[in-house]
Amino acid sequence: MAAIEVDGLVKSHKGFEAVGGVSFTVGEGEVFALLGRNGAGKTTTVEVLAGFQRADAGTVRVLGLDPVKDRAQVRGRTGIMLQEAGFFPDLTVAQTVDAWRDFVSAPRPRGEALELAGLTAKAGTKVRQLSGGEKRRLDLALAVLNRPDVLFLDEPTTGMDPEARQRTWEVVRDLARRGTTVLLTTHYLEEAQRLASDMAVMDSGRIVASGGMAETLAARAGRVAFELPDGVSPGGLPVPVASVEGRTAVCRVADPDLAAQALLGWAGERGLRLRGLEVRTATLEDLFLDLAAGEGALAKAEAP
Amino acid sequence: MSVRDLAVVTRFGGRLYWRDKVALSTSVALSLGLGIGMPLLMDRLGQGDPEFLVGTHVGVLVMILTIATFNQIAVTFTARRDQLLLKRMRATGLGDREILGGEIGNLVVQTTLLAAVVSVALYALTGLPVPRNPLLYLAAVVAGTAVLCLLGTAFTAAVPRTEVAGVMAMPFFLLAGVASGGFGPLLELLPGWVGAVLGLLPTEAVADLARTAYAADGSLAGDLRAAAVPVLVLAGWAAFGLLATARWFRWEPRRS
Numbered sequence: 001m002a003a004i005e006v007d008g009l010v011k012s013h014k015g016f017e018a019v020g021g022v023s024f025t026v027g028e029g030e031v032f033a034l035l036g037r038n039g040a041g042k043t044t045t046v047e048v049l050a051g052f053q054r055a056d057a058g059t060v061r062v063l064g065l066d067p068v069k070d071r072a073q074v075r076g077r078t079g080i081m082l083q084e085a086g087f088f089p090d091l092t093v094a095q096t097v098d099a100w101r102d103f104v105s106a107p108r109p110r111g112e113a114l115e116l117a118g119l120t121a122k123a124g125t126k127v128r129q130l131s132g133g134e135k136r137r138l139d140l141a142l143a144v145l146n147r148p149d150v151l152f153l154d155e156p157t158t159g160m161d162p163e164a165r166q167r168t169w170e171v172v173r174d175l176a177r178r179g180t181t182v183l184l185t186t187h188y189l190e191e192a193q194r195l196a197s198d199m200a201v202m203d204s205g206r207i208v209a210s211g212g213m214a215e216t217l218a219a220r221a222g223r224v225a226f227e228l229p230d231g232v233s234p235g236g237l238p239v240p241v242a243s244v245e246g247r248t249a250v251c252r253v254a255d256p257d258l259a260a261q262a263l264l265g266w267a268g269e270r271g272l273r274l275r276g277l278e279v280r281t282a283t284l285e286d287l288f289l290d291l292a293a294g295e296g297a298l299a300k301a302e303a304p
Numbered sequence: 305m306s307v308r309d310l311a312v313v314t315r316f317g318g319r320l321y322w323r324d325k326v327a328l329s330t331s332v333a334l335s336l337g338l339g340i341g342m343p344l345l346m347d348r349l350g351q352g353d354p355e356f357l358v359g360t361h362v363g364v365l366v367m368i369l370t371i372a373t374f375n376q377i378a379v380t381f382t383a384r385r386d387q388l389l390l391k392r393m394r395a396t397g398l399g400d401r402e403i404l405g406g407e408i409g410n411l412v413v414q415t416t417l418l419a420a421v422v423s424v425a426l427y428a429l430t431g432l433p434v435p436r437n438p439l440l441y442l443a444a445v446v447a448g449t450a451v452l453c454l455l456g457t458a459f460t461a462a463v464p465r466t467e468v469a470g471v472m473a474m475p476f477f478l479l480a481g482v483a484s485g486g487f488g489p490l491l492e493l494l495p496g497w498v499g500a501v502l503g504l505l506p507t508e509a510v511a512d513l514a515r516t517a518y519a520a521d522g523s524l525a526g527d528l529r530a531a532a533v534p535v536l537v538l539a540g541w542a543a544f545g546l547l548a549t550a551r552w553f554r555w556e557p558r559r560s
Contacts, residue, residue: 076397090324103309103312
């Protein structure tokens with residue numbers, strides 16, 4: 001059974017259509033990333049899924065239940081990390097977790113929740129003294145307090161330092177391994193690529209690309225970049241150059257390994273060196289740039 | 305409605321209340337100062353006539369009840385709404401009724417305690433008599449504070465942002481004071497219809513019930529008859545508060 005089903009979701013705010021007919025499903029235990037720029041409709045989608053807003057049209061099911069009508073049941077089995085929500089500033093981290101333990105059924109012990117979010121050392125600190133990243137971690141601790149079957153993470157690592165971000169990713173991976181379904185929205189493409197097995201890209205309230213992460217990226221062009229040797233013009237290379245950024249030539253090719261071999265062979269024959277050579281398969285960033293450039297390559301990115 | 309969750313939120317609200325030393329000292333000091341100070345002053349000025357004392361005491365009491373419930377909950381819920389704390393509480397398994405009802409329960413308990421401290425202090429320090437029907441007095445305070453909390457909750461829908469919540473709630477405190485005589489016999493200076501209209505305020509229903517409870521003569525049957533109209537008024541306000549909350553209460557700040 002799908003843990004999350006969205007079919008033809010439409011949601012407007014005062015005449016502005018924030019989400020215009022979005023459909024996707026997330027299987028049990030999957031990590032699904034919802035990507036897009038600010039204002040693409042990601043947060044509205046999550047808020048409808050979490051039962052904070054009612055869909056104008058379409059159906060939304062979480063664990064087979066209606067998030068608005070069956071809110072109590074859905075909330076009991078889901079965890080939500082909201083993009084922005086306040087804390088009681090004069091409570092300490094431990095007091096906040098203790099209070100929230102009273103608000104959910106069958107909560108994790110306080111120590112476990114703090115450990116999981118990496119906040120054990122901050123237990124006695126007042127919330128008002130936490131940094132932005134630490135508050136996000138407290139948010140995570142509260143979101144997983146009830147050992148949810150489905151976890152909604154809206155921009156979970158915004159404001160975190162790299163170490164906290166890595167730790168959060170580890171937590172999400174661990175929860176997913178234990179069967180938790182995760183729906184994640186993020187600005188960080190690397191985050192989505194590392195965590196999610198499936199994804200959808202939203203733009204202006206619509207899904208413009210979706211599918212399995214690996215398949216989608218495999219279908220995209222890879223990237224080979226290097227410093228253009230002196231006296232060589234882009235036209236003289238054995239591989240077509242997509243762009244030149246400063247001294248760096250960038251090639252977009254289906255098989256970047258093969259292109260790199262051809263380039264190295266060509267350079268070797270001429271006694272040239274390709275400084276700063278970078279070879280990589282497509283990343284989400286490439287997909288984003290392609291979508292932004294409106295290359296009409298969307299069909300390629302769409303899942304079968 | 306889950307009684308357990310209601311109790312959990314009430315207890316949580318109580319903890320926050322007792323932790324907040326600044327709010328605690330100012331609100332409690334103000335309430336005690338006003339609630340005890342005014343009748344004490346009247347008593348010391350030699351106007352020790354028990355009936356007059358009861359009038360002053362009840363008049364001032366409904367004013368502090370208004371501040372401690374209607375004004376307090378309007379500010380609390382507006383602030384929690386705007387800081388997205390209500391939203392965060394909604395993200396747990398708590399139901400909407402428990403989140404609001406729990407805080408209302410908290411303020412009813414705090415304010416009833418406050419009224420008890422004020423009353424007992426006056427019995428000890430002045431010639432104010434103990435109510436003839438203490439149960440009716442207690443019921444008036446508890447029901448009155450609950451209704452005022454409900455109305456304050458509904459009122460937040462009209463408050464655009466936290467900074468103005470206190471000021472916007474202030475006229476209701478003033479009206480309560482004018483109607484109850486807490487500011488002195490102002491009604492005597494105003495046209496009769498003003499008194500008749502203000503008599504419909506929930507605070508006046510509480511004051512009527514309290515005066516009945518304090519009245520030197522009376523019987524249980526007489527008290528019940530005298531309580532009928534104020535109870536109906538309170539029930540009407542409670543129904544209005546519930547409907548208005550269900551219809552207009554906002555859990556999040558306006559987006560635009």
